Amino acid sequence: MADTCSSGSHRQQQQQLRWEGLESVKAMLHQNHKNKREVLTTIDNLKRLCVDHYFQDEIDNAVDSCLDLVHSDDLLEATLSLRLAREARYDISADEVLRKFTDHNGDFKLDHCEDIRGLLSLHDISHLNMGESSLYKAKEFSRKNLTSAIRHLNPNLARHVRHSLDHPYHVSLMQYKARYHLSYLQSLPTRNTAMEELAVAEFYLNKLQHQKEMREVERWWMDLGLTREIRTARDQVLKWYxxxxxVVQGFSLSRYRIEITKIISFVYIVDDIFDLVGTQEELSLFSEAIKRWDLAAVGSLPSYMLSCYKALYTVTNEIADVAKKEHGMNPISQLRNAWETLFDGFLLERKWLSSNQVPSPEDYLRNGIITSGVPLIFLHLFFMLGHDLTELDGDNIPRVIYCSATIVRLRDDMGSAKDEMQEGFDGSYKEMYLRENPHGDAEEHMLEMIADEWEELNRECFSRARSSCLSPSFLLASLNLARMTSIIYGYDNEQRLPVLEDYIGMLLL
Structure with a gap:
């Protein structure tokens, strides 16, 4: 009882600190700053600490008033203002902004080699590339010079640079980088204690919220009892959560995180049923049951499939009810079709495997994007967030989802270690590519494909013309899904996932 009271008291204390931090930072942002560089640096720190969502109006106004810094002759000012403007969906050409820092060949001038903060900012903006030649060169130039400079820097700055290179801004998870950025800020001689206290309170309250959600998901999963009926299926609730x-950020979207975890769990379990458990006849019956979408018409299913079907059916209908209640539309028809498409994809993979049929890399990837489960999962989120059918292009997967799903599939297929619980094998893009290109470098080819998808994802998320119909929460979810791949599939030489372990310990345990 004493521990509970102590925990509650600490929570109230952190809530008070968060409120005080919000007031202090908001007052600071409302002040009429003459130093635009300082304003943009503050905004950058708020973003890196994952507390910028509290100040969106102030940030939008500040970025707009500081746009002229893209014309600055200072590398840090120009690149920082360019990045913040791009994140705010201003259409500004990186090639035009960076031209002044390059020679007649388009190569960056050597007099910028020792500008560490400028190089860090240049490296940051290089990952928001939309296909601009200057940003390809910016990435190479900044990485090369930052790497060579590390040994000459003071320990705190060296550690900050190394972490920035290992986990580049924009393509890495902000939630993971936030704690490290806070430590860096706390090492500086000039500190903003209000912002730091706000970040600490936010970390603590987020962790409490995530722990509460995780306990609810665990109770649901245990009550479901599928692992007792499907012994070979994966039991990885922590990974699914x-x-x-x-992917789903914000205190207000807690219920959506829980529901999405349930959908993710079914994608994994259905995958295992197709790979490890079901006979061809059973799988055909399973797929037919999904098409009928009727609990009264599935008596022919074996017991384990019936249990999975009932649970999947119930959760999907509950999500449709949420969308109907909160947003006035019932998307059950679209969600049913999405499950049907997923099952058809798993059936096709099973057909390829059982008949020793080898698809082309293109055919494999097209189907692999479906069987990743990403389009289905994001369709559920799409409707929970209040989007409607007019925002969907017929039966086509929206490009913003397609890009993230492709990155997930390719990263998964590049993994150097198999999932320890996954004994089935249904091919990989890497294998299909090497069959057609036995002397090719599959990994290099796949990394190039991933880089292309990131550029397209950037265009989808940061071009006003393309992203105007989608909510910021949905676009952020697409970005975070792509960012998560380097953590969830980041195996080391010992086939462990050290960054994932660090991430879980930092944000959840």
Whole structure:
């Protein structure tokens, strides 16, 4: 009882600190700053600490008033203002902004080699590339010079630079980088204690919220009892919740994180049923049951499939009810079709495997994007967030989802270690590519494909013309899904996931 009271008291204390931090930072942002560089640096720190969502109006106004810094001759000012403007969906050409820092060949001038903060900012903006030649060169130039400079820097700055290179801004999870950025800020001689206290309170309250959600998901999963009926299926509730926790951000979307975790769990379990458990006849019956979408017409299913079907059916209908209640539309028809498409994709993979049929890399990837489960999962989120059918292009997967799903599939297929619980094998893009290109470098080819998808994802998320119909929460979810892949599939030489372990310990345990 004493521990409970102590925990409650600490929570109230952190809530008070968060409120005080919000007031202090908001007052600071409302002040008429003459130093635009200082304003943009503050905004950058708020973003890196994952507390910028509290100050969106102030940030939008400040970025707009500081746009002229893109014309600055200072590398840090120009690149920082360019990045913040791009994140705010201003259409500004990186090639035009960076031209002044390059020679007649388009190569960056050597007199910028020792500008560490400028190089860090240049490296940051290089990952928001939309296909601009200057940003390809910016990435190479900044990485090369920052790497060579590390040994000459003071320990705190060296550690900050190394972490920035290992986990580049924009393509890495902000939630993961936030704690490290706070430590860096706390090492500086000039500190903003209000912002730091706000970040600490936010970390603590987020962790409490995530722990509460995780307990609810665990109770649901245990009550479901599917692992007792499907012994070979994966039992990885923590991993499934980590996906949802990463993708769906914000205190107000707690219920959505829990529901999305349930959908993710079914994608994994159905995958295992197709790979490890079901006979061809059973799988055909399973797929037919999904098409009928009727609990009264599934008596022919074996017991384990019936249990999975009932649970999947119930959760999907509950999500449709949420969308109907909160947003006035019932998307059950679209969600049913999405499950049907997923099952058809798993059936096709099973057909390829059982008949020793080898698809082309293109055919494999097209189907692999479906069987990743990403389009289905995001369709559920799409409707929970209040989007409607007019925002969907017929039966086509929206590009913003397609890009993230492709990155997930390719990263998964590049993994150097198999999932320890996954004994089935249904091919990989890497294998299909090497069959057609036995002397090719599959990994280099796949990394190039991933880089292309990131550029397209950037265009989808940061071009006003393309992203105007989608909510910021949905676009952020697409970005975070792509960012999560380097953590969830980041195996080391010992086939462990050290960054994932660090991430879980930092944000959840």
């Amino acid at each position: 980590m996906w949802a926790m990463t």
